[in-house]
Amino acid sequence: MTQPQHYDAVIVGAGPAGCCAALRMVDLGYRVALVERSPFPRPRFGESLSPGIWNILDYIGVAPAVAKAGFLRDLPARVCWETAEPQLILPGQRGSGLMVDRARFDTLLLDAARARGVSLFQPASVIRLDCGDGHWRLDIRHGANECLLQTRLVFEATGRAARSTRQCYPVGAETLALSTLAVGTDLPIETCIEAQADGWIWGAPHPSGGFRIQAFMGPATLREPDVRDLSTRLRALLVRSQLFKALAEARFDEPVRACRATAYINRDAWQPGRIQLGEAAFAIDPLSSSGVEKAMRFTLQAVIAANTLLKDAGAATMARDFYQDRLLQAAATHAVWTRNYYAKASIDQDRPFWQARTLPLSNSSDASEYGLIARFHTAYAARERYEAKKLTFDVNAEPVTDADIAAIWRICHDKKYQQKNQ
Template identity: 40%
Template sequence: MSQRADMFIVGAGPAGLCAALRLQQLGYRVVLIERSAAWPRPQIGEALTPGVKNIVDFLDANQALENVPHLTRLPTRLSWRSRTAETVAHADAAVVDRSAFDAALLRLAIARGIEVHQPASLDSVGGRAGDWQLAFSTPHATHQVQARMILDAQGRRNSQPRQMLCAPRLSAMWAEIAESDIPSELAHVTQVEALEQGWLWGTRLPDRRYRIMLLSDPLVSRQLGQGRPESWLRHHCGASSLFAGAARQPFCSPLQMCAATPYVAVDSWQDGRLKLGDAAFALDPISSSGVEKAMRFSLQAAIAIHTVLQAGNEAQRTLAHDFYQQRLIETCARHHFWTAAYYRQAWCSEQPFWQERSTPGMAAAPGNREALLMSEALQQEIDQLASYREPVIQAGLDMQTSQMIRFHHLVQIVSLPCVTGDKVELRPAMRHPHLERPLAFWENEAILPRLEILSQKAALSSVLDLLGQSMNLQKARRLLSWLRQRGLVEIVSD
């Protein structure tokens, strides 16, 4: 007999576990399977950006993760814009033991009542959205589950034909140096260095080893490395200024390699089946924000799922889909736009490796309609980012209530799917070249439709009265001054 569940999640990495914990918070019964028999799994992606802390706080997971080995306050020695190194402080970033991080999240999921099977393999999928019939196997049994939705969090799978590449191909190779062999100049810093045919990253790990990773074009590495990846890695260390001391040190781990090309899956949302984390998208590792973005996207996907399952009509279900797609497109496009700009800053930016990656544009596979639509949506988001203009901060309003004000003529009011409470709702938002993204909320307050009065000139006193119905007067004044300083609101004559 089949057991019943609301969510069937495949994959126990940060994306799958984050979604499982959030959906369980929302009252859903979750079954999660993980194929890996060895646990915790060896992982890369140890650098966690500061935003992960907010996600951990939101999931109430601080206590569960407090004993995960980690290092903080490691300065970064950077040789990027020039061959002369500069040191940058990163007080809020952390380097964690990713295996321990994933294992702690899994233990938390089990402790909170999420049904976990590991190791387990998915055997078959039948049925339809809302009534999936699934079979999976564990070492000693076969199980049947009836689920409302399926979430694929199985990670990067290089052979998937539905992935659209967002940049030229990139590969990563890495190895580790034992504590006793770490050169003194590397012992207490994270290092990043741009080279003509790629870039090097290295950091101390919580287990005291030092990891060195080379990111390069896989075709070039095969051609010039002559099939000897360790020699290729050592060659780049020897040619660098920051890693030269490690070029001849013995490696205490086997050399490992993986694909690192950024991509987006064009079929991430199907009726009743969603992709999360690396199953949906992968980012260029240059920002070290992949784990944070995967976890954050899982939280957003959970809200879309909740909206779909609570929806009373097709319009609400469509809105949830649009929200999911917009977050996916925004995540990939913004990261691609940022990385292209960062590649342009490298001292060796005229080299082919850098030239190929420094143009923020998308190209779809010919003849693939879904990829074409995704490519167009990504390009539209990139074009919008390119049109953003950093505002010249002006003087704020002097709060003379007789002043007449209105929106700048380039302000547009658009409809935007937004998270309100635990669901997606359509909200009015402001769009303007001085805003990186449409603005619906300011300091957690909805600013429209009350501010639509500024589509025409209005007395400051009248605007303050309207805003005062939803926020205190001091906050209303700060909001109007903030809009004025960025050129979104202008003073007009009577």
């Protein structure tokens, strides 16, 4: 083992959250190392990026490189959700989103971090992590070598897969996703979204060719006795749909992959000196296609907390509270938005899939749960009340009359009144 290498922050995981933290931390003048276990490029879920991604990319200085990368912008959408008849939504009606190839998108972010001076260990894995004297020591295996990194802060941006079931508190119904890439001729040229009896399907043209398909369902759908393999299951869902029917016979260029897509918050997101970022901290329902945006936006907020902590160890409580508040607000706001959007689907809402997503979130924590989980439920209830008020607010409840206008006019032109109130 060589001499320790010293950093202000070591970030484990180089997805959008890890790279975003690395870029922001070097801009703030810190010495930063990034440890990523997979060689890049590597595939990833989450390729449809919401319009809000642009101001984040701009802020961390990668927007021009992303704009030049040949990803797909401004796709129109064909949607069967609020009506059984497909609705066409033009790009101008929902902002300029982006359909990326995550293998290339993540590599682009990583290259930018390296170019700005972040030390990269890839492929590398952490063998041991311990803390002493206010510093963290990470033994890492980097290729054939072992190195020792010493740091003041550890960021964990290892994504959804690295979370244990104990850590994840679900804030949405259990959701599974099937994903593949269809290839061939006559593929749709727009994003397609369709609500079905027991789930929903999303698809979009892929920048590297083909058409990405993802179907979302509850676990019961995958447990059905007639399911022989994932490909047959996915084709059975496609054939029953309006927008995806023609794709049921298409060739799949990748094996159909299944993964969990349940929304959660990580009970241990903040530990002293060890901070979770992106999907390591919380995950949202994929319905809004804004997971990457949320992961990066929250990372920027987490870096504010980390910067406060590194500058003034006495402000640790303030930094933690800021971090946790941002996390809970983001998770609660999204959980309420998701519920309301599921409730708009013109589908039999008594089916178990739809019921589980449209009823208010129940508090499934036990009596020993306090702190973060209790605060999440308070934030969720507050957001529910806020949204309900917005829905029921009647703009004509207090109509403005001619007499009101005359009174306002008099006030505006009354010199004495104005002098008195200056």
